Amino acid sequence: MLYDDEHFDFEIKLKRYTHLEVLLEALDRDKKNMDHLKMAHEYQYQINHITDLILKGMADLRGNFSQSQGEIIQTVQLVGERMVEYVYQGYRLNIKFLNEFMRVECGEILKEYMKLKGVTIRELPITFWTQ
Secondary structure (H helix, E strand, O other): OOOOHHHHHHHHHHHHHHHHHHHHHHHHHHHHOOOOOOOHHHHHHHHHHHHHHHHHHHHHHHHHHHHOOEEEEEEEEEOOEEEEEEEEOOEEEEEEEEHHHHHHHHHHHHHHHHOOOOOOHHHOOHHHHHO
């Protein structure tokens, strides 16, 4: 089977979906382990907001999947990697993501949702500090 632009686009969306799935699990686990923090309630509020945004992003991707020629069959966590089996144009395929790379990429996605990617403290508006 040859890759075409639509298949490549599907795999990019599949990768994003898989990363969002992992990030969602990590945030849920982190949220449960915050009780000892003094600002736990505020952090949990932020995590809940980010979780809502992630769920919306995942729903949008699922909508794209339903309109494409691909479908996710299953996701399996293996030792050191996550494997996603999918069908595209009748072909059963799989793609693997290494946990170490996923951790870094999920961190970057989280920064996007927190709107902190590429922002330094000096670039934050003064109102950020006085609120």
